Amino acid sequence: DAGVIQSPRHEVTEMGQEVTLRCKPISGHNSLFWYRQTMMRGLELLIYFNNNVPIDDSGMPEDRFSAKMPNASFSTLKIQPSEPRDSAVYFCASTSSGNTIYFGEGSWLTVV
């Protein structure tokens, strides 16, 4: 099994630039989650989709963050404009209804 695939694995960008993180969930999974991990706040749920529809985006920090899921096999998390405080590891995870949530390896973002 390929697992949840995220790209890029590492990104260093300058403040003000647009950042796009990508995720391919496990085939057949119908729910997709974006989490952010920092030392201070731990693992925080940003948004989750069910059958490609955003269900809960209450964790999205502010309007600079947006997420899309145009089809069942692809999702993006975009930050525009990026700020140093956005530096974190961003995880995508997926599950089929009622089963284990599987995480990707994460995208390590540094905004300088």
Add this chain to the structure above:
Amino acid sequence: GENVEQHPSTLSVQEGDSAVIKCTYSDSASNYFPWYKQELGKGPQLIIDIRSNVGEKKDQRIAVTLNKTAKHFSLHITETQPEDSAVYFCAASKGYSTLTFGKGTMLLVSP
């Protein structure tokens, strides 16, 4: 919303000793409690989970206990090995979606 507290934040044990990590949750409606292990540079991986209709579950050297009345659950690792060294996260949810995680416990097993 749900709030999950996890203790301790760091735990050092000698190889062969047992390790216990404890979590409390706030929402009495939560009914699913997974534990994840995160190794350096990797994503969290599920190691064991428990549902609210079960008080204890074991898988080889790992066990989880749940006390719904007190709203706390614990991870027990026996005969620890150096490869158990990692960050462990507890989580709680109603059903399987929208997990709320604890802040994590860094476990260090010394040979």
